[in-house]
Amino acid sequence: MKFRRYAAALGAAVLPLAFAVPTAQAEETVTFSLNELNNSGATATATLTANDDGSLHVQIKGTGYTANAPHAQHIHGSGEGREFFCPSQSTDDNGDGQIATEEAIEEYGGVFLSLTTSGDVSADSGLAVDRMPIADANGNIDYSRTIPASDLPEGLVENLEHLHIVQHGLDVNGNGTYDLKALGESVFAKSLGVSGIPEEATNPAACGEVTPTGGVETGAASTDGPESLALFGFGGLALAGAGGALLLRRRMAEQV
Ligand SMILES: [Cu+2]
Numbered sequence: 033m034k035f036r037r038y039a040a041a042l043g044a045a046v047l048p049l050a051f052a053v054p055t056a057q058a059e060e061t062v063t064f065s066l067n068e069l070n071n072s073g074a075t076a077t078a079t080l081t082a083n084d085d086g087s088l089h090v091q092i093k094g095t096g097y098t099a100n101a102p103h104a105q106h107i108h109g110s111g112e113g114r115e116f117f118c119p120s121q122s123t124d125d126n127g128d129g130q131i132a133t134e135e136a137i138e139e140y141g142g143v144f145l146s147l148t149t150s151g152d153v154s155a156d157s158g159l160a161v162d163r164m165p166i167a168d169a170n171g172n173i174d175y176s177r178t179i180p181a182s183d184l185p186e187g188l189v190e191n192l193e194h195l196h197i198v199q200h201g202l203d204v205n206g207n208g209t210y211d212l213k214a215l216g217e218s219v220f221a222k223s224l225g226v227s228g229i230p231e232e233a234t235n236p237a238a239c240g241e242v243t244p245t246g247g248v249e250t251g252a253a254s255t256d257g258p259e260s261l262a263l264f265g266f267g268g269l270a271l272a273g274a275g276g277a278l279l280l281r282r283r284m285a286e287q288v
Pocket of ligand 1: 104105200
């Protein structure tokens with residue numbers, strides 16, 4: 033896979049000079065689609081570019097999002113080589129017709145990289161909605177950011193083919209905003225100690241798997257045990273600290 037070859041080339045670059053091989057390496061790019069989840073109507077095209085300086089450029093252009101609302105977005109998975117994938121409807125354990133964040137964790141893994149608009153990109157910023165893209169009045173998102181190598185978690189570029197992008201937040205009852213009337217309170221946010229967040233704000237709205245040229249890896253389901261919410265990364269979240277929780281609450285309250 034291209035990214036893996038690229039990583040191998042990077043490894044070669046640190047060999048002693050006597051063993052060095054030519055390292056002129058063009059940047060590598062993968063483009064893939066994000067498809068709607070939970071009948072959100074949101075779709076997007078994502079382009080990931082591994083630059084030759086080790087940085088990662090992420091571009092996501094999409095439409096059909098809840099307008100004027102923040103949409104938390106992440107690269108999910110881990111650097112351990114385990115296969116993760118976009119959640120299927122069968123993960124709707126409570127049968128409410130919606131794949132909730134906590135229901136999908138086993139399939140789509142934890143937050144590996146938070147695709148914020150500025151500042152921290154770690155899992156701690158998973159729900160930093162003040163730094164997540166906001167869909168415009170027409171429900172469009174046009175996100176572009178280059179994340180320096182020093183901010184990328186270990187194993188991310190090397191395991192890119194096992195990863196995927198998830199965007200969150202949808203307007204289930206069609207009233208133009210995230211509100212408690214549609215699905216009630218976010219079970220997930222509540223599990224982190226934050227009350228009053230609409231489930232609409234945290235449920236996944238779109239997901240796309242990195243599909244390298246040469247075919248989609250089907251990724252047989254892992255036999256790993258269930259991951260705890262804490263491992264989900266959201267555990268440490270922007271919610272780390274009362275300030276973050278308050279900010280989230282305030283921001284979400286504006287949406288109600
Ligand atoms: Cu996510």
